[in-house]
Amino acid sequence: MKLTILAILLAIFIPVTVYGSAASDFIVNRQSTYDVPYGATKVLILDLTLPRPAKGQTLQLQSIKIHNAGIADHTVIYKLEIWEDGSSIGWDNDETMVVRIPSPPFFDTEIAGTFRKYSENDSWQRIFVTLDISSDFIAERTIKAQLLKDSAVFSTATGPTDTEITGFERKLRHDASVPTIPVTPLAKNAEALSFSSIRWHFTDMSNNEFGFRILDAELNEMARNETANISYIDEIGLTPNTEYSGRKVVAFNDRGESLGSALAVFSAVRTLALETEEEITEEEVEEAEETEEEVVEEPSLLEIIQTKIAEFQQRINELIRQFNELVQGGSATVWQGFQRFLSSFFGK
DSSP: OHHHHHHHHHHHHSOOOOTTOSGGGSEEOOOOOOOBOTTOOOEEEEEEEOOOOOTTOOBOEEEEEOEEOSSOOGGGEEEEEEEEOOSSSSSSSOOEEEEEEOSSOOSSSEEEOOOOOBOTTOGGGEEEEEEEEOOOOOSOEEEEEEEOTTOEEESSOEESOSSOEEEEEEEEOTTSOOOOOOOOOEEEEEEEEETTEEEEEEEOOOSSOSEEEEEOTTOOEEEEEOOSSOOEEEEOSOOTTOEEOOOEEEEEETTEEOOOOGGGBOOOEEOOOOOOOOOOOHHHHHHHHHHHHHOOOOOOHHHHHHHHHHHHHHHHHHHHHHHHHHHHHOGGGHHHHHHHHHHHHTTO
16 A cells, blocks of 8 residues: 555656657648649658757657658659758758668658767758659649657657657649749848848749748858748848848749849848937037036145145244234233234134
């Protein structure tokens, strides 16, 4: 009985460590999708962020098993590839291929690869799964990638979840357009939102983009938004009261990035200046100068002593002069003069 109660208390107050017990351990990054024709190549079917490791720790994916909830099978597929993200976040042509499966089975089988160890801030924590489509069949089919229970194996545990995680669906249609890169967006106006941010407005000209990026004149990415059908991107972390020029907007999808164009380049815009103290008017300056002239400096202690000594000496000299005059006036008045001298000297 005592052991049973102890076990219950331990179960309540000591948490059980279970890795990958919640669906949030894996994140399916949603993408804008479009129908693709048979014969298309490298179609993105899954954009996945792996479980986040604890601070200061690393994880490494050993293998993964992908389930297809759609109706397309190996007869319309001739290659499966898994890619790790590059330094620029998202599917934008800087990824590294980790796994290539050139023949079936592609689904419901363990796929191992040389995945890198990753920490909480490594970009290759994000992986992408692509398929190459080969069939010429006319019948409409779909591909929907899923991760089922215990469908991934890590260096420390098995996961990810007790329930399935579903990616986005691809529909294969004989009348679908051949997938292409997005049409170049048109740059519009830009506005400074603050001393450290600018909003770049543009017009979306595509119907197949995954998102947009803001690049500088050297084609370095300054901001991005992985959302389709938007009309602006905010760039943050800028320097106050600084002009930014040469920025341009590009759209991207799993086929690539929109082509460069002068119409995608923004006009220069300056960030707001930091708020400063209120400027002093000329009148206030003049008043301050006049006040300064009127201020009399306080004398030092030495100067005070020297002044008092000089005053005391002058007083003695004057009294001696008066005493001499009285003495010369006659002896009868000497005593009276001496009394007046003493009274004057001691201030009585």
